[in-house]
Amino acid sequence: MNKTQLIDAIAEDAGITKAAAKSALESFLKNVGETLTKGDKISLVGFGSWSISERAEREGRNPQTGKSIKIAAKKVVKFKAGADLDGAVNTPVKAAAKKKK
Template identity: 80%
Template sequence: MNKTELIDAIAEDAGISKAAAKKALESFLSNVGETLKKGGKISLVGFGSWSVSERAARDGRNPQTGKTIQIAAKNVVKFKAGSELETAVNTK
């Protein structure tokens, strides 16, 4: 499912226009991004939680040449699925 399909599904499920669904989704994504950018955490009970973790600098290897390279430290987003989401995904 891509963003357009998600907007269509939200609009249909909520009984709102596609424009309103798009605005709501973009607001959600913007707020998630801003919160994570500030180092915060977002938890949606039953669905999951997003957090930011620091990945340390490390040595890597260029697979073509075998030469060692330095990989810079960076922040990464982590998502942990909630129990309801895991149950839904694992139900046959």
């Protein structure tokens, strides 16, 4: 699903116009970005949480040449799925596994 498809789905589910759905989605994305930029965590109970983690500088290898290179330290965004989302994603797998037994 891409952004346009998500906007269409939000508009249909919420019974609002595509313009209103686009505005709401863009506001959500802007606020998530700003919050994470400040170093704060976002938690939506049941859905999941976003946080920032520091990745230390490390040594790596160029796969083409095999030469050692330094990979700079940076901040990365992490997402951890909540129980409801995790359950929804994994339910079909669990059901299929039980059927095979």
